[in-house]
Amino acid sequence: MSSYMSMFVEVIFGFFALFLITKILGKTQISQITPFDFISALLLGELVGNALFDPKAGIAEIAFVVALYGILMYTVEIISQKYKRTRHLLEGSPTIIIHRGKLVRDMMKKTKLDINQLQHLLREKDVFSISEVEFAVLEANGTVSVLKKTDYQTPTRKDLKLSPQDVALPITLINDGEIIKDNLEEKNLPVSWLEESIREQGYKDISEIFYAEYTKGNPLYIVPFFNREHQKYSDLD
Numbered sequence: 001m002s003s004y005m006s007m008f009v010e011v012i013f014g015f016f017a018l019f020l021i022t023k024i025l026g027k028t029q030i031s032q033i034t035p036f037d038f039i040s041a042l043l044l045g046e047l048v049g050n051a052l053f054d055p056k057a058g059i060a061e062i063a064f065v066v067a068l069y070g071i072l073m074y075t076v077e078i079i080s081q082k083y084k085r086t087r088h089l090l091e092g093s094p095t096i097i098i099h100r101g102k103l104v105r106d107m108m109k110k111t112k113l114d115i116n117q118l119q120h121l122l123r124e125k126d127v128f129s130i131s132e133v134e135f136a137v138l139e140a141n142g143t144v145s146v147l148k149k150t151d152y153q154t155p156t157r158k159d160l161k162l163s164p165q166d167v168a169l170p171i172t173l174i175n176d177g178e179i180i181k182d183n184l185e186e187k188n189l190p191v192s193w194l195e196e197s198i199r200e201q202g203y204k205d206i207s208e209i210f211y212a213e214y215t216k217g218n219p220l221y222i223v224p225f226f227n228r229e230h231q232k233y234s235d236l237d
Helices: 002-025 035-052 059-082 084-091 105-110 115-123 181-186 191-200 228-236
Strands: 095-099 133-138 144-148 171-175 209-214 221-224
Touching (some): 002 059, 115 133, 171 181, 191 209
Antiparallel strands (some): 095 133, 209 221
């Protein structure tokens, strides 16, 4: 029984230790993780996992492993931030693989990227033909950034010579049927305004609303718990 209790304590400690390390090292997204970051995270998890199932390893050993590896990773981050020349070595650098509409075969070989992999990465950017691409850059995290040829670019308001408009950030006011009071206060909107806006769209009460989103200058966007349009079409079947 004592072995289970010891394992329980070590797992809880390992969990919070890893959580603390990830918070200290920053909020890099999965898509932004470099190969070095990915391998480091795997190795750190492996070290903690091995320590948990090693009968000779206790909390002190787990703490030492996590702290030592965390210091090493943090040191690498500090070095890459302070000394720009080390970023190429530690984080990698972007590589141009399509230049002026032409494949740069030497760079594709250097980065071990074949044509099928390139087509897959381009499709993730909604590009289904290499002929549409003017420039393509293989980033250090393995993604591709694409600049299309002008014939395939989506026109902007500036291209169409339209006057600029203010951009407003939508904010959630109701989520899962619950009013987000902090967001209401941030926009200086009373609950009475929210209730009135809901009634204007034919709903009797906030309890009918699953999701509501507010954008300045636009009507309140509402998703009810019960989809009346779906019911209407179902009645016609």
